[in-house]
Amino acid sequence: MGGNVATVPMGEGSGALPPRANLICFGASAAASAAVSFALGLSPFVWLVVTGAFTLASISIWSMMVEGRRRALDRVATIVIAEIFVLALVPLLSLVYTVVNEGLARFDSEFLTTSMRNVLGDGGGALHAALGTFIITAIATAAAVPVGILAAIYLVEYGKGRLKRAITFFVDVMMGIPSIVAGLFAYALFEIFFGPGIRLGVMGSVALMVLMIPIVIRATEEMLQVVPNALREASFALGVPKWLTILRVVLPTALAGIVTGVMLAIARVIGETAPLLVTTGSIDSVNLDPFNGRMANLPVFVYEQYKFPGVPPEAYIERAWAGALLLILIVMVLFLAARLIARRYGVEIRR
Amino acid sequence: MEAASFNEVDLQEQTLEVDRTDRRVELLLGALASTILLLIAGMIIFVFVKALPSFTHNGLAWFGSGGSVDDQLMNIFNSPAEPENYVYHLRAWPLLYATILITGVAVLISVVFSVLSGIFIVEFAPERLRKTIEPVVKLLAAVPSVIYGLIGILVVVPFVAEHLISEGRKESVAYVIQLDGTSILVGVFILTIMICPIMIAIIVDALRAVPDKWVEGAAALGVNRWRAMRTVSLRAIRPAIVAALVLATARALGEAIMLSMVAGSVGFAPNPLDGFTFFLEPARPLASTIVDNAEGLSVAPFGQTMYAFAAILLISSAFLSFAGWAARKSFSRYTLGAR
Numbered sequence: 001m002g003g004n005v006a007t008v009p010m011g012e013g014s015g016a017l018p019p020r021a022n023l024i025c026f027g028a029s030a031a032a033s034a035a036v037s038f039a040l041g042l043s044p045f046v047w048l049v050v051t052g053a054f055t056l057a058s059i060s061i062w063s064m065m066v067e068g069r070r071r072a073l074d075r076v077a078t079i080v081i082a083e084i085f086v087l088a089l090v091p092l093l094s095l096v097y098t099v100v101n102e103g104l105a106r107f108d109s110e111f112l113t114t115s116m117r118n119v120l121g122d123g124g125g126a127l128h129a130a131l132g133t134f135i136i137t138a139i140a141t142a143a144a145v146p147v148g149i150l151a152a153i154y155l156v157e158y159g160k161g162r163l164k165r166a167i168t169f170f171v172d173v174m175m176g177i178p179s180i181v182a183g184l185f186a187y188a189l190f191e192i193f194f195g196p197g198i199r200l201g202v203m204g205s206v207a208l209m210v211l212m213i214p215i216v217i218r219a220t221e222e223m224l225q226v227v228p229n230a231l232r233e234a235s236f237a238l239g240v241p242k243w244l245t246i247l248r249v250v251l252p253t254a255l256a257g258i259v260t261g262v263m264l265a266i267a268r269v270i271g272e273t274a275p276l277l278v279t280t281g282s283i284d285s286v287n288l289d290p291f292n293g294r295m296a297n298l299p300v301f302v303y304e305q306y307k308f309p310g311v312p313p314e315a316y317i318e319r320a321w322a323g324a325l326l327l328i329l330i331v332m333v334l335f336l337a338a339r340l341i342a343r344r345y346g347v348e349i350r351r
Numbered sequence: 352m353e354a355a356s357f358n359e360v361d362l363q364e365q366t367l368e369v370d371r372t373d374r375r376v377e378l379l380l381g382a383l384a385s386t387i388l389l390l391i392a393g394m395i396i397f398v399f400v401k402a403l404p405s406f407t408h409n410g411l412a413w414f415g416s417g418g419s420v421d422d423q424l425m426n427i428f429n430s431p432a433e434p435e436n437y438v439y440h441l442r443a444w445p446l447l448y449a450t451i452l453i454t455g456v457a458v459l460i461s462v463v464f465s466v467l468s469g470i471f472i473v474e475f476a477p478e479r480l481r482k483t484i485e486p487v488v489k490l491l492a493a494v495p496s497v498i499y500g501l502i503g504i505l506v507v508v509p510f511v512a513e514h515l516i517s518e519g520r521k522e523s524v525a526y527v528i529q530l531d532g533t534s535i536l537v538g539v540f541i542l543t544i545m546i547c548p549i550m551i552a553i554i555v556d557a558l559r560a561v562p563d564k565w566v567e568g569a570a571a572l573g574v575n576r577w578r579a580m581r582t583v584s585l586r587a588i589r590p591a592i593v594a595a596l597v598l599a600t601a602r603a604l605g606e607a608i609m610l611s612m613v614a615g616s617v618g619f620a621p622n623p624l625d626g627f628t629f630f631l632e633p634a635r636p637l638a639s640t641i642v643d644n645a646e647g648l649s650v651a652p653f654g655q656t657m658y659a660f661a662a663i664l665l666i667s668s669a670f671l672s673f674a675g676w677a678a679r680k681s682f683s684r685y686t687l688g689a690r
Contacts, residue, residue, distance in 0.1 A: 070575060077577035078475060084464060085471040089484075091544045095494065098502055151387055154380035167384050169676060170391050176597060176668040178605020180638045181398065184661045187648060188397040197649035210394070213387065241369040243376040264493070271495020274607040274638065278645040299497045303608060306501060317505065324498045335490050 029054030103325025117285035129301035140208035148216025183275025199281035201295030207275035219261025256345035263338035273299035405659035408439035416444035420618035445620040449634035457542040469554035492548035503613035538614035557591030597675035611639035
């Protein structure tokens with residue numbers, strides 16, 4: 001044993017476990033619980049739980065005996081945190097797996113090229129819904145992005161005093177507004193002009209815009225704040241006015257980050273179901289005019305296929321899964337594109 | 352530039368001109384940013400004006416319990432066409448109770464999960480694992496709620512119905528409610544999964560911003576990793592935890608589609624005295640009630656009742672934002688500023 005000096009900070013115990021002790025315990029526990037589960041004929045789920053418990057028990061006892069209380073506590077905390085993390089990840093990954101697995105059954109060319117017009121039972125597709133989602137989201141984006149970016153520029157570059165604080169606070173409030181309330185707001189707004197029971201594609205866009213604006217503001221604000229002040233000062237020193245500095249120096253520097261933020265904002269709102277259900281309604285055929293009549297969209301399509309199945313119900317459920325898969329794919333593509341842009345062009349302002 | 356610009360007066364004029372342009376841009380942007388205040392004001396006014404009749408007719412009893420809320424909603428929907436005969440009678444307690452119960456439990460569970468998962472990702476996970484996990488978590492935070500609902504109703508609910516609900520259990524509450532698997536248990540479970548990624552994403556960002564020096568300082572004093580996390584990092588990111596809490600609670604409060612699919616969609620107040628059966632009883636929060644009755648909005652008194660629900664949600668979320676802001680402010684003297 002070494003001198004006292006080396007062991008004092010470690011607590012009561014004096015020894016040390018081998019470097020991969022946590023892994024060893026996990027492996028041994030996995031094997032042991034596999035043996036137990038196999039002998040008793042239990043499900044893999046039970047195996048996982050038992051493995052976790054065994055690992056925790058064995059490492060705490062082993063470490064307690066060899067290393068003492070404080071190190072044992074550290075190891076137990078490590079294991080517990082890792083296990084909770086796995087516990088959190090399992091449902092998340094099984095979600096993607098389930099959607100892909102179930103969705104592939106009807107994810108064919110017919111699904112992508114036909115609408116539900118005159119379809120009873122089998123067949124049909126989500127073309128009308130996909131087009132509707134595209135139009136509704138595009139209008140919402142076109143409205144929300146300029147407002148969001150300009151407001152963020154005001155907050156970061158110009159804003160001061162009470163107005164800035166008020167706007168910042170209310171952007172926070174807006175961030176927390178339940179999506180269904182945004183939907184009802186859009187409905188109330190249009191009801192004034194068009195009378196009760198109105199359903200339009202553009203109403204959905206208004207609801208999504210309300211949800212998008214705070215997200216765009218937050219993302220843009222964050223990006224503008226990362227732009228180094230030295231760049232601004234250099235520009236001022238050359239006699240460039242502030243607005244031109246923002247236009248020519250600050251915005252180009254933050255552009256990649258802003259684009260990323262906007263794409264993530266689109267990904268966030270593109271799957272909103274509740275506000276669209278009360279504003280756009282649903283319809284079986286293609287409608288490309290957002291100012292005229294109901295407009296189908298993917299989230300509502302998925303919901304309605306599940307909620308109001310016809311005969312045979314399997315066909316409707318399969319379409320719901322396929323629609324869900326399409327929706328997840330769209331979100332994923334937006335995410336990947338955003339990451340790609342951030343990585344490709346956003347280098348200078350990385351933190 | 353012409354030589355004339357060297358003239359003192361010209362230069363002053365130019366500077367003034369630039370100042371004026373800048374001033375104009377500032378005013379323009381300020382006006383635009385202020386429209387956001389208008390938008391929110393408009394929203395509050397629209398929702399509350401439409402909600403008012405429902406509140407005034409019922410008074411404070413609106414929040415109370417009494418009778419079946421679903422029957423009351425049906426009566427409102429079927430009320431006579433003449434405005435003087437509109438029916439507004441409503442005792443919304445079961446819906447309020449369901450909202451509080453489901454949101455509260457889900458948020459409590461996910462705070463613990465998310466903080467610990469966040470610590471794992473930042474502090475314990477190997478670099479390569481971390482690089483794959485972070486985008487996955489952010490992606491999962493954006494999975495549409497209708498997909499969670501679909502999975503809940505088609506995968507989780509049948510599982511619960513098959514494994515947790517016996518005939519005896521069904522009979523024990525058969526005279527008040529039907530147990531078919533759609534329940535607050537599944538609702539809370541899926542809601543927890545939905546809001547965890549939101550919180551994890553915020554907490555991970557905050558933990559990463561904790562200066563290494565602080566943790567190293569603790570380590571240099573002989574503190575082990577877990578204790579350093581608890582006493583240094585977690586304390587430093589309290590504002591971020593509050594922010595995550597506020598955002599996740601707001602999301603849970605407003606969650607409509609998923610809960611309307613998996614939580615049973617019955618205006619029923621689950622009774623904690625039923626023991627474990629309590630968790631298997633259905634309920635329907637406010638937001639789900641609105642979604643379920645989306646097509647009834649054009650019936651005036653019914654629509655106004657729905658707007659009353661929306662008003663409650665709006666107040667709660669605004670209050671949440673305010674509470675979060677106040678809490679962050681009180682922390683900010685000692686911690687990393689999460690703004």
